[in-house]
Amino acid sequence: MDVVSPELTSLLPDEIMDTEAIEDIPQSQPDGSAVQSQPSDDAPVPMETDTPVASEHLSLCSNATSAEHAKALAAVTALGIGSGSPLPISISSTLPSLLTLKPAMAASIATTKTTDSLTGTSFSTGGLQRLTAPFTISAANHQIILNKVASSQATEAAKSAGISPQIIKQEGQKLLVTTIGKSGQPIVLQLPHTGGKPGLSQTFGDNKSQAPQFKVVTIGGRSELKPVVGGAGNQLTTLQAQQLKTVQVTLICFVLLRRVLTQTSAGLPSRTITLSEPHNSNMQSISGKKIAISPLKTPSKVTVVSVASPTSNASHKSLTLPVNVALGQQILTVQQSTSASPVKLATGHPTTQNIKPMQSVTMGGVGGSQFKTIIPLASQPNVQQIQVPGSRFHYVRLVTATTASSSGHLSGPTKPMVVSTGAVRMSVPIVPAQTIKQMAPKPLTSATVVTTTPTQQRLIMPATPLPQIQPNFTNLPPGTVLAPAPGGGNVGYAVVPAQYVTQLQQTPFVTLASSSGFPASAGIQTQARLPLNGLSTSETTSRPRKPCNCTKSQCLKLYCDCFANGEFCNNCNCNNCFNNLEHETERLKAIKTCLDRNPEAFKPKIGKGKEGESDRRHSKGCNCKRSGCLKNYCECYEAKIMCSSICKCIGCKNFEESPERKTLMHLADAAEVRVLQQTAAKTKLSSQISDLLMRTTPVISSGGGRLPYTFVTKEVLEATCECLMEQAKKAEQAHQPQVEAERMILEEFGHCLMRIISSAGKAKADCASINC
DNA sequence: GAGTTTGAAACT
DNA sequence: CAGTTTCAAACTC
Known part of the structure; x- marks a missing residue:
């Protein structure tokens, strides 16, 4: 390769140039784990528009030995990236475009010192938090070695998973990537052989062996969770290491594949991406850190919350792999700590299963689905993804894994719904992406990410017993990520909206403990926050929702606004409320019932109208009879939109030329203006008084003169x-x-x-x- | 704050 | 699908 592979460079995002995030790379990693920047002129940097080559192998090597490092170095050199420099990949969450990966070679990021290591990938999220994930660029085949995952059963398992067309097998360790939802070329994350050497043994201490393991990265709307194959005799530490690697692989692959998928969808030839892990080098121990996601300019954001479980072994070396990934519409933040729970394999399970416990990354969806879910290691709590035909909601269910049985058996009460359209469906809606015009600016806070476009913020919540989690949530601002305590044990993730976390922190009594006792079929589900009345999530988040007053519905009916909006009740006045984590089973059932009755029950009622019509209109229309559609009884009026032709209202006065409506609007506007004026006047008066007091102070101290007002x-x-x-x-x-x-x-x-x-x-x- | 009105959701 | 009931929010006093 004479020049940097266009394929590789095309995979890398322009966001890499985000120097803020990169500059924050810790310098305290002598092994080169930190991402290193490279002068931009070291090698040509093809733009994303460069035409990709027919075949592409991307290797992310994290378990590389010194020889492997040298090889990788040579590879990097051959790629024109520059010898002795790792390939920093910065993923900026502040950029709205699809996530791309690109070697950070800009001089602007030269502040990051180059180390001897060729490994290390920096994932940054708008400078809020930069995480370093180890991987190496492999010279051969344009490979980025991400992780070493040995799995002789990967192929079979992948086949059994029904994703054969999208899975490209690689000898030895592999990371299987699927392109579900797209008819593009298969993408293979190739994991180089590292022999029997435990890739993370040094990092994790007592890793004795590398259990066969494969990770499947699913690209497309039909996200599926694949089981991770693990040996029965695996020790917890090994599993932790594997899980950690899985997170690394899945997340990085998620980023890479996102880009690949984009190109693949453009009719590009198939590509192979080999991922491996640098050898015991680049793990950043940032346990306990909060990782703020910066979904700036991203249509949606996803936060992965990792919380250490009580079973964590303090003696274990804390390994956290925070990775913030900003994908076009999502930002993923993953922080992985050692996990002591084994992950079971489920090879050969029915391929039609839509719910499969495993670590998986789902990207995009059929027809450009906007929902992606990253489910990093589900140790004890396995993750089940449920797809519901016809719905754009993305459901994730965390099921307490009971070792081997859980992964292997996918049937039962929680059996996944059949995917018929490729759209993601789940037991709980996570967030439907929706374009909404009414966007209220949201103030930026240190821990809150502001999106400039309608977004959904999601957090991946731990599916572990909650007593340990609770403290972590109490002080979390929306959009923050909980990090596992050092040496944290079981770690599970679920994708949930940020509002969920907000609710949790607002509800000190909330406990997730109930989840721990759930059978596999009644695992924790994720909480979704849906846009309310056409307002974006961010907008609704900025203001507290009205507490409900339900008395008979147990807050499990759509009568309850909290439930209807996908929120837990919080500070409500309801009685006998089941809309909380303590009644997840009932809640799940209620959600399912609602969805059975109306698959769009949790979709926002205010959506885009037909072409030529108003941008916003009620999806069903109102049915008012007495209110004239000029009271808040009317959902159209309440949403401040006109009634449309689909409304079945009687005596409607909520139309454009209605004099009654105009009068009301004028009154409302006048009232609003008055409020604003009063507020402004108060502010101004207050300011003047303060100013006056400030100015009089010198008089007092000026030598005994009388104050002017005297x-x-x-x-x-x-x-x-x-x-x-x-x-x-x-x-x-x-x-x-x-x-x-x-x-x-x-x-x-x-x-x-x-x-x-x-x-x-x-x-x-x-x-x-x-x-x- | 209690009672009434209203219309969506739920039910039949 | 239509009619009825239930429900909780909106509204009135």
Whole structure:
């Protein structure tokens, strides 16, 4: 390869140039785990528009030995990236475009020092948090070695999973990638052989062996969770290492494949991406850290929350792999800590299963689905993805894994719904992407990510027993990620909206403990927050939702706004509320019932109308009879939209030319203006008072002079009032209009003030002269 | 705050 | 699908 492979470079995002994130790369990683920047002129950097080559192998090597490093170095050199420099890949969450990966070779990021290591990938999210994931660029085949995953059963398992067309097998360790939902070329994440050497043994300490393991990266709307094959005798540490690697692989692959998928969809030839892990090098131990996701300019954002379980072994070396990935519409943040729970394999299970416990990455969807879910390692709590035909909701179910049985058996009460359309469906809607015009600016906070486009914020919540989790949520601002405590054990993830976390932090009594006792069929589900009345999630997030007052519905019916909006009840006035984590089973059932009754029950009612019609309109239309559609009883009116032809209302007055509506609107506008004016006046008055006090302070300290207002004595006031009254009389006698009268009075008042000020100044001067 | 009105959701 | 009931929010007093 004479030049940097266009394929490789095309995979890399322009966001890599985001220097802010890269500059934050920790320098304290002598092994080169930190991502290193490279001068931009070291090698040509093909733009994304460069035509990709027919075949592409991308290898991310993290388990590389020194020899492998050298090889990788050579590879990098051959690629023109520059010898001795790792390939930094920065994924900026602040960019709205589809995630792309591109070697960070810009001089602007040269502040990041180059190390000897060729490994290391930096994933940054708008500078909020940069995470380093180890991987190496392999010279051969344009490979990026991400992870070493040995799995002789990967192929079979993948085949059994029904994703054979999208899976490209590789000898030895592999990371299987599927392109479900797209008819593009298969993408293979190739994992180089590393022999029997435990790739992460050094990193994880007591890793004894590398259990056969494969990870499947699913690209497309029909996200599926694939089981991770693990040996029965695997030790917990090994599993932890594997899980960690899985996270690395899945996340990085997620990023890479996202890009690949984009290109693949364009009719590009198939590509092979080999992923492996650098050898015990680049793991950043940032346990306990909060990772804020910066979904700026991203249509949606996803946060992966990792919470250490109580079973964590403190003696274990804390390994966290935070990866923030900003994909076109999502931002994924993953922080992985060691997990002591085994992950079971489920090879040969029915290929038609839609729910498969495993670590998986789903990207995109059929027809450009906007929902992606990253489910990093589900250790004890396995993850089940449920797809519901016809729905755009993305459901993720975390099921407490009971070792081998859980992964192998996918049937049962929680059996996945059949995917018929490729659209993602689940037991719980996560977030339907929706374009909404009404976007209220949301203030940026240190831990809150602001999106400039309608987005859904999701958090991946741990599916572990909650007692340990609870403290982590109490102080979390929306959009933040909980990190596992050092040495954290079981870690599970679920994709949930940020509002969920917000609710949790607002609800100190919330506990997830109930999930721990759930059978596999009744695992934790994720919570979804749907746009309300056409308003974006971010907008609705900015204001507290009204508490419900349900008494009979247990908040498990659509009567309950909380439930209807995909939220848990929080600070509500409801009675016998089941809309909480403690009643997940019932809640799940209720959700399913609602979806059975109306697959779009959780979709926003206010959506885009037909072409030529208003941008926003009620999806079903109202059915008002008495309110004239001019009261909040009417859902159209409540949403501040006109009734449309699909409404079945009687005596509707909620149309464009309706005089009643106009009157109401004017009144509402006037009231709003008044409120604004009053607020502004109060603010201004407050400011003036403060300013006045500030200005009077020097007078006090200026040497004993009287304060100006002390000259406004009772006599002065009376005299002033008399002057003003006199002016009023004059105006009245002259039959001046009110405006003119007011002007005259004000002028007189000004004169009075001037005289007072003048007298005050004169008195002060006299005083000063006397003192002298 | 209690009672009434209203229309969506749920039910038959 | 239509009619009825249930329900909780909106509204009124």
